[in-house]
Amino acid sequence: MLNTGIRAVDHYAPEKIVTNDDLSQIVDTSDEWIYTRTGIKQRHLSTGEDTSQLCIEVAKRLLEKSGTSPEEIDLIIVGTISPDYATPSTACLVQGAIGAVNAFAFDISAACSGFVYALSIADKFIKSGGYKKAIVIGAETLSKIVDWKDRSTCVLFGDGAGGVIVEPVDKGGILAEDMHSKGEDGLKMTGNERKPENMLCTPESENNPYLVMDGRAIFNFATKVVPHSVNEIIEKSGISMDDVKYIVPHQANSRIIDIVARKLNVPIEKFYLNINEYANTSAASIPIALGEMSEKGLLKKGDKIIVTGFGAGLTWGSMLIEW
Numbered sequence: 001m002l003n004t005g006i007r008a009v010d011h012y013a014p015e016k017i018v019t020n021d022d023l024s025q026i027v028d029t030s031d032e033w034i035y036t037r038t039g040i041k042q043r044h045l046s047t048g049e050d051t052s053q054l055c056i057e058v059a060k061r062l063l064e065k066s067g068t069s070p071e072e073i074d075l076i077i078v079g080t081i082s083p084d085y086a087t088p089s090t091a092c093l094v095q096g097a098i099g100a101v102n103a104f105a106f107d108i109s110a111a112c113s114g115f116v117y118a119l120s121i122a123d124k125f126i127k128s129g130g131y132k133k134a135i136v137i138g139a140e141t142l143s144k145i146v147d148w149k150d151r152s153t154c155v156l157f158g159d160g161a162g163g164v165i166v167e168p169v170d171k172g173g174i175l176a177e178d179m180h181s182k183g184e185d186g187l188k189m190t191g192n193e194r195k196p197e198n199m200l201c202t203p204e205s206e207n208n209p210y211l212v213m214d215g216r217a218i219f220n221f222a223t224k225v226v227p228h229s230v231n232e233i234i235e236k237s238g239i240s241m242d243d244v245k246y247i248v249p250h251q252a253n254s255r256i257i258d259i260v261a262r263k264l265n266v267p268i269e270k271f272y273l274n275i276n277e278y279a280n281t282s283a284a285s286i287p288i289a290l291g292e293m294s295e296k297g298l299l300k301k302g303d304k305i306i307v308t309g310f311g312a313g314l315t316w317g318s319m320l321i322e323w
């Protein structure tokens, strides 16, 4: 059977960097507090670029890198929870900007699992045989939905985007996946609430437009489901952990990754971590990591990696990818 392979990967983040010390000027926090609890040293923040602009930069780089012309693209999917608009979708804005006139385009909402969910969807379109080239992007401008007065959340998040071009391959590519949601705990992390309000009804309480989370609950959820999901991938695909060169987790919090590594009995060196530089960029964190790894020459043909996303929804998903 035909597989879906990654043809090119790239990433882009706003140039402006805000350090923990910079943040301690606007909220009661410190570099020591943030770094010891999360592994974060700094984040890239938008100085006006919106999510679609981050995506467009990634898409242009992907076309350039892979020598693909925009007319060849059949499908564009963007995973994001911070789109420019509810409509048009971020993916349609990308399509228009790059001139991918033959593509169809849509966004998906799966928070920190957004890139893995979007890649899973693209994989099925490619496997159907009817579509040859897809652009899959994870992108966020979380800085526009965090509460800059709330020191428990504003220190955690950053802006950025990353993505891939996928196409059919005979061998390798996406070899296994494990996808889940748990909507019953969905309200443990919310953002951009909009209650019905019209001539017939007025909301009983105000909308909360910000990103809010029950940190402890999400932390516990992640340390429980991620090791399980990674083990599922190993079992389903019949490989051993020794065959896996890197595990590329959603960059939520380095302490969560430490616990996941310990539970899996995998050395922490097998995990690619860059949360120190970008903080938590939700759907963008995995493709930004892949982009950096590719740049550093860490991903060679035939290497097997596991990507694992987890977060609001609640959602989680893992994939085994042979490069």
Ligand code: 4VN
Residues within 6 Å of the ligand: 037, 038, 112, 156, 215, 216, 218, 219, 222, 252, 253, 256, 280, 282, 310, 311, 312
């Ligand atoms: C997945 C996770 C998180 C997350 C949850 C908790 C948390 C990140 C709570 C304890 C706090 C430090 C921060 Cl696991 C977020 C997302 C959303 O992308 C997804 N940090 N923390 C402390 O006091 O130690």
